Amino acid sequence: MTLIAILCIYAALNAFVSYAQIRFLEKERKQKAQILSEEEYQKAANIGIENEKFKIFSNFYSLIINISWFSFGFLYLKELFINENSRLENTLFLLAFLLITSILNLPLSIYESFIKDKAHGFSNMSVALFIKDTLKSLILMVIFGFLIIYALLFCYDFFGEFWWIGAFAFSFCVILIINLIYPTLIAPIFNKMEKLNDEILLDKITHLMQKCGFSTNGIYVMDASKRDKRLNAYFGGLFKSKRVVLFDTLLKALNERELLAVLGHELGHFVHKDIIKALFNGALMLFILFFVFAHLPEFFYEESNLVGVDAGVFALLFTLGNVFTLLFSPFLNALSRKNEFAADRHGANVTSKEDMKNALIALAKENKAFIKTSQIYTFFHLSHPSIYDRIKALA
Numbered sequence: 001m002t003l004i005a006i007l008c009i010y011a012a013l014n015a016f017v018s019y020a021q022i023r024f025l026e027k028e029r030k031q032k033a034q035i036l037s038e039e040e041y042q043k044a045a046n047i048g049i050e051n052e053k054f055k056i057f058s059n060f061y062s063l064i065i066n067i068s069w070f071s072f073g074f075l076y077l078k079e080l081f082i083n084e085n086s087r088l089e090n091t092l093f094l095l096a097f098l099l100i101t102s103i104l105n106l107p108l109s110i111y112e113s114f115i116k117d118k119a120h121g122f123s124n125m126s127v128a129l130f131i132k133d134t135l136k137s138l139i140l141m142v143i144f145g146f147l148i149i150y151a152l153l154f155c156y157d158f159f160g161e162f163w164w165i166g167a168f169a170f171s172f173c174v175i176l177i178i179n180l181i182y183p184t185l186i187a188p189i190f191n192k193m194e195k196l197n198d199e200i201l202l203d204k205i206t207h208l209m210q211k212c213g214f215s216t217n218g219i220y221v222m223d224a225s226k227r228d229k230r231l232n233a234y235f236g237g238l239f240k241s242k243r244v245v246l247f248d249t250l251l252k253a254l255n256e257r258e259l260l261a262v263l264g265h266e267l268g269h270f271v272h273k274d275i276i277k278a279l280f281n282g283a284l285m286l287f288i289l290f291f292v293f294a295h296l297p298e299f300f301y302e303e304s305n306l307v308g309v310d311a312g313v314f315a316l317l318f319t320l321g322n323v324f325t326l327l328f329s330p331f332l333n334a335l336s337r338k339n340e341f342a343a344d345r346h347g348a349n350v351t352s353k354e355d356m357k358n359a360l361i362a363l364a365k366e367n368k369a370f371i372k373t374s375q376i377y378t379f380f381h382l383s384h385p386s387i388y389d390r391i392k393a394l395a
Contacts, residue, residue, distance in 0.1 A: 003070050003303045003320075010323045011063040017380050018052040018059075024374035025049050035361055035371050035391065044370040047120055054116060058108055065104055066319055069097070074315060075305035082309055087157060090311035091150045097315055098145055102138065109134075117228070120368060125227050133227075136189060148174060149314070156310055164294035168287050175282070183236030183243035184217075193220045196246065201256060205244070205263060208350060212267045219244040221251065230367045235266050253366045258359035261351040265359075268346025274339045281335065285328050292324060293317045329380060336383040341393050353394050360387050 025048045033041035074097075081093040113130060117123035155166035178186070187193065196202050196219045205219055216235075224232065224247040231250045236243050244263070254262065269275060293313055304319075306312030348356040364371055364387045371388040378386070385393070 001070070001303050003300060004067055006320065006323060007063055007066050007070075010326065011059045013326070014059045015056045017377055018056045021374050021377040022049050022052045024372075024377070025052075025370060028370070028372055035388065036365065040365055040368070041371075044364070044368050047368050048370040050116065054112070061108065062105075065101065069101075069315075069319060070304045072305075073097075073100075074309075074312075078305060078309055085308060085310055087150065087153045087310075090153050090309065091146060093309065094149045094311040094314055094318075095142065095145050098141060098318070099138065101318075102141065106134065122229050122368075123227070124225060124229060129227065133190060140189075149311070152314060153310060156313075164290040168290040171286060171290075172283050175286075176279075179236075179279075183220075183245060187222070187236065187245070191226075192223045193245070194223075195219065196221055201259070204256070204260060208260060208263060209244075209267065211350075212271050214242070214267055214270050216242045216244055219246070221246050221248050223248055225249050231363055233262055233266060235270065249366070254359060254362055257351050257355040258362060261347045261355040261359045262363075263347075264350035265343045265347030265356070267350070268343030269339065271346060272339065272342055274343070277335075277339070281332055285325065285332070288328075289317065289321060289324060293320075326380070333379070333381070333383050337378075337385045340384050341390065344390055344394060348394055357391050357394055360390055363387070 025045045029042055029045035035041075036044060077093050077096055081089050081096065083089060110130070113123050113125045114127075117125075151170055152167050155170055156163045159166040196205070202219060209216060214235075220243060222245050224230075229249055230247075231253055232247045233250050234245050236245055246259075250259065250262070293316060296313070296316065298307075300316060301307045301309075301312050304312070304316065306315060309315070344356055344360075347359070363369070369387065371386060371391075373382060373386045384390075
């Protein structure tokens with residue numbers, strides 16, 4: 001079957017890229033340590049190898065699930081939900097598909113949180129918190145998933161032959177709304193947010209943002225450490241909802257100047273309008289995806305048992321979307337890496353090159369990330385350059 005062949009080729013390509021990265025890491029860990037200490041260098045390489053092995057397993061696990069959907073899963077849901085092919089029936093069909101897929105992927109999340117990440121000292125996740133997070137995610141999926149799917153199917157019915165243009169416009173609006181409300185309404189559902197109470201640091205961050213013309217409704221600290229020890233910070237939201245969010249782990253691991261360098265990096269994305277560029281690139285890719293899936297040959301529906309199901313095109317998009325986006329990923333990743341280098345230079349300018357370098361090294365140490373990646377892995381998967389390349393570019 002053509003669809004299964006496409007899925008197998010996709011899984012094989014991902015497995016090959018991960019295998020190439022494993023071979024690269026095995027070779028590099030035999031070399032003299034750079035940037036990190038010998039112990040940190042070896043540990044980061046070993047974690048990188050384990051992560052890639054887990055990715056290979058995850059890819060083939062997903063392959064089996066998707067083949068099962070094409071072979072008998074969609075047929076079962078069709079018999080269960082589709083009678084008159086109404087909008088409500090199709091909404092329930094697609095929602096059931098998403099819920100079942102999420103539940104089938106739970107074993108991977110459980111292994112990652114409670115075995116793999118705990119073994120390396122990353123995860124602080126408790127069983128109670130994991131169950132709580134999972135239930136919240138499923139409830140949000142049911143509520144918002146139902147509304148979004150129903151609206152997409154309305155576009156399918158209302159716009160006729162050009163349904164995909166209406167569906168694209170609606171989907172892009174949903175993405176904008178999610179970006180708008182995420183820091184103030186969605187993120188607090190999972191994490192506690194408190195305003196930064198260090199007055200000296202707050203003044204310095206505020207001054208830094210004012211120099212860049214960045215306005216925000218607050219600088220917040222998120223209790224990320226209750227789940228994970230890794231470091232991060234982000235600027236969330238759009239327009240007046242923009243919010244600076246610092247992981248509590250980041251505040252503990254970096255000194256003041258290193259933290260300002262990291263924030264300077266994030267502000268660099270704002271100054272260079274990278275967020276707008278990313279939204280435009282995302283919109284373009286989404287437009288192409290909807291166009292492609294609106295014009296799929298009939299055998300896609302025949303082989304997946306989706307003939308006569310209006311929601312079939314969206315089921316195929318959710319199942320095969322990653323295959324098609326892989327074609328765009330190298331181009332988008334290359335643009336993203338270029339933007340990251342420019343943002344690093346901006347971060348270095350607001351403090352110093354040394355502070356930016358030290359911040360990158362601290363991130364690598366705390367996140368136990370290996371400092372280098374193979375060229376093929378970078379080409380397909382990396383939206384951020386390796387730590388080694390970023391430090392080298394700042395020299």
